[in-house]
Amino acid sequence: MIHCEGLVKIFKSDNLEVVALQGLNIEVKNGEMMAIIGNSGSGKSTLLNILGGLDRPSAGQVRVGEWDLLKITDKQLVQYKRKTVGFVWQNNARNLLPFLTALENVETPMMLEGKVDRAYALQLLEWVGLKERVHNKLSQLSGGEQQRVAIAISLANRPSLLLADEPTGSVDSATSDQIMDTFRRLNRELGVTIVIVTHDLSLASKVDRVVAIRDGLTSTEFVRRNPNLDEAASFNLNQVHEEYVVLDRAGRLQIPRNFLEALNIDGKASMEFDGEKILIKPPNSLEGNK
Known part of the structure; x- marks a missing residue:
């Protein structure tokens, strides 16, 4: 569903250039539900905005389904945003129209295609657990219920990809x-690919795979070892996930900076192969043993 290779995004302001993504690589399979984690400024929201068609990439490769987002025209971009991708924001004010009911909010995007499918809108609200709240105005809904309306809205035009930017960032743990659980149900029942950006690693037990972004680069992945894990169980990274270093097509490793700093590696490192393992050491480690 998603293929990014060497993805670069540079923001320019006057004489200042900020490199938000500096050669990011990521693959997302069709029907996968995954999370992208990273601290503020890591580039995760920039990636989501590019995948959502809200920002243009500066260089590299980025494909979503049949669309090449580096070469897409403005007219094609409108069709891409209408039919291929759905977006859920953390701030409900960006998702919802407060003077409409939950049902009317879901039906609004359908008007862009000239046909309102009320039966499907009702089905979406039932899927997100709001069957009894379809005629309620937003002021009558809790923050968590409003966010679930937003999820239903994002699926109104049957996109194949759903993007969510910190969807649980402003709610309590129970609502989170x-x-x-709503995302997982929709992922299973509709087969929609879901990418969730978050800084909260505890969400990792709720998805199939986690990719960590540091300094605009894909650095490590955590892959679920037990797909039958009880989703209500408490999260333990050591028991549930295995960490991988990302290897790109040129054979380059993107090693987390904190690992390198712990070994005082900066710029160069010595490397050995013992027939089973590749060992990476500070360049002076061998000299110090002599």
């Missing part, structure tokens, strides 16, 4: 669990 409800929202993540």
Whole structure:
């Protein structure tokens, strides 16, 4: 569904250039539900905005389904945003129209295609657990319920990709669990690919795979070892996930900076192969043993 290789995004302001993504590589399979984690400024939201068609990439490769987002025209971009991708924001004010009911909010994007499918809108609200709240105005809904309306809206035009930017960032843990369970149910029932950007590693037990971004680069992946894990169980990274270093097509490793700093590696490192393992050491480690 998603293929990014050497993805670069540079923001320019006057004489200042900020490199938000500096050669990021990532693959997302069709029907996968995954999370992208990273601290503020890591580039995760920039990646989501590019995948959502809200920002243009500066260089590299980025494909979503049949669309090449580096070469897409403005007219094609409108069709891409209408039909291929759905977006859920952390701030409900960007998702919802407060003077409409939950049902009317879901039906609004359908008007862009000239046909309102009320039966499907009702089905979406039932899927997100709001069957009894379809005629409620937003002021009558809790923050978690509003966010679930937003999820239904993002699926109104049957996109194949759903993007969510910190969807649980402004709710309590119990509501967060409800929202993540909603994403999982829709992922299974509709087969929609879901990418969630978050800084909260505890969400990792709710998805198939986690990719960590540091300094605009894909650095490590955590892959779920037990797909039958009880989703209500408490999260333990050591028991549930295995960490991988990303290897690109040129054979380059992107090693987390904190690992390198712990070994005082900066710029160069010595490397050995013992027939089973590749050992990376500080360049002076061998000299110090002589």
